[in-house]
Amino acid sequence: xxxxxxxxxxxxxxxxxxxxxxxxxxxxxxxxxxxxxxxxxxxxxxxxxxxxxxxxxxxxxxxxxxxxxxxxxxxxxxxxxxxxxxxxxxxxxxxxxxxxxxxxxxxxxxxxxxxxxxxxxxxxxxxxxxxxxxxxxxxxxxxxxxxxxxxxxxxxxxxxxxxxxxxxxxxxxxxxxxxxxxxxxxxxxxxxxxxxxxxxxxxxxxxxxxxxxxxxxxxxxxxxxxxxxxxxxxxxxxxxxxxxxxxxxxxxxxxxxxxxxxxxxxxxxxxxxxxxxxxxxxxxxxxxxxxxxxxxxxxxxxxxxxx
Numbered sequence: 001x002x003x004x005x006x007x008x009x010x011x012x013x014x015x016x017x018x019x020x021x022x023x024x025x026x027x028x029x030x031x032x033x034x035x036x037x038x039x040x041x042x043x044x045x046x047x048x049x050x051x052x053x054x055x056x057x058x059x060x061x062x063x064x065x066x067x068x069x070x071x072x073x074x075x076x077x078x079x080x081x082x083x084x085x086x087x088x089x090x091x092x093x094x095x096x097x098x099x100x101x102x103x104x105x106x107x108x109x110x111x112x113x114x115x116x117x118x119x120x121x122x123x124x125x126x127x128x129x130x131x132x133x134x135x136x137x138x139x140x141x142x143x144x145x146x147x148x149x150x151x152x153x154x155x156x157x158x159x160x161x162x163x164x165x166x167x168x169x170x171x172x173x174x175x176x177x178x179x180x181x182x183x184x185x186x187x188x189x190x191x192x193x194x195x196x197x198x199x200x201x202x203x204x205x206x207x208x209x210x211x212x213x214x215x216x217x218x219x220x221x222x223x224x225x226x227x228x229x230x231x232x233x234x235x236x237x238x239x240x241x242x243x244x245x246x247x248x249x250x251x252x253x254x255x256x257x258x259x260x261x262x263x264x265x266x267x268x269x270x271x272x273x274x275x276x277x278x279x280x281x282x283x284x285x286x287x288x289x290x291x292x293x294x295x296x297x298x299x300x301x302x303x304x305x306x307x
Contacts, residue, residue, distance in 0.1 A: 007037045012061050019070045027133045041087035051094040058097035071127050075138050082110050111150045120168040143175040153180040157192050
């Protein structure tokens with residue numbers, strides 16, 4: 001019991017440090033402490049007296065400061081206490097801290113409250129002091145909670161249904177899918193993620209803000225290439241089409257019978273003819289000059305020999 005109390009004291013100390021002395025806040029230590037508290041929740045299911053004591057201790061600490069005094073406090077305590085109630089409370093005797101937190105919510109049920117109020121906090125500009133490590137940790141924690149206590153992930157989720165979600169829930173859904181279906185889901189050609197990348201939907205999502213782009217880059221859902229790479233690819237594709245068209249006379253006639261390809265074809269022909277009209281006289285002039293110089297040199301050589 002003393003060990004779990006020590007962990008609880010530590011988590012509240014980190015919350016206080018985050019709010020008053022952010023420069024001293026240590027995200028790694030905070031996450032380790034959070035995980036240390038969570039690790040004992042299931043064991044408390046079999047130790048009812050200890051579970052009740054932990055519940056009472058949590059409740060006393062919760063009343064020490066408003067839950068909404070910072071994003072970190074709000075996210076941490078609402079999520080952690082919900083885990084505690086779900087994991088440790090089996091008989092309704094150790095849920096007073098949970099009831100305290102739930103009474104402060106505009107929505108009482110866990111999943112709707114998380115989806116509509118807490119997850120959007122992660123994507124608010126400046127949330128968690130722009131600490132991406134914390135942001136990523138909590139998004140994964142919400143995904144893990146939904147995996148255990150929410151509706152199952154639909155592996156065949158339609159793009160239209162995904163597109164109907166609000167932006168923050170799109171990222172929660174993507175995080176849930178990575179947790180459930182694997183982090184390499186983007187490589188599955190039949191997956192929602194592969195389709196979204198093909199239609200450039202992730203680029204639009206990434207343009208919503210820094211945190212959106214950070215997630216998509218970390219997950220390798222954005223395809224970013226330089227201007228010269230895109231130009232090279234475009235020219236290569238165009239050359240391939242042109243070469244393919246000229247490789248078959250029937251196909252070429254079919255291509256130039258269409259308006260846009262015909263315009264392009266005749267434009268290219270005109271450009272080539274103009275270039276030839278300019279270059280051929282220049283080449284011929286250079287050739288004539290070279291022949292004249294060669295003739296002069298030969299004449300001088302003959303005159304020298306005759307003397």
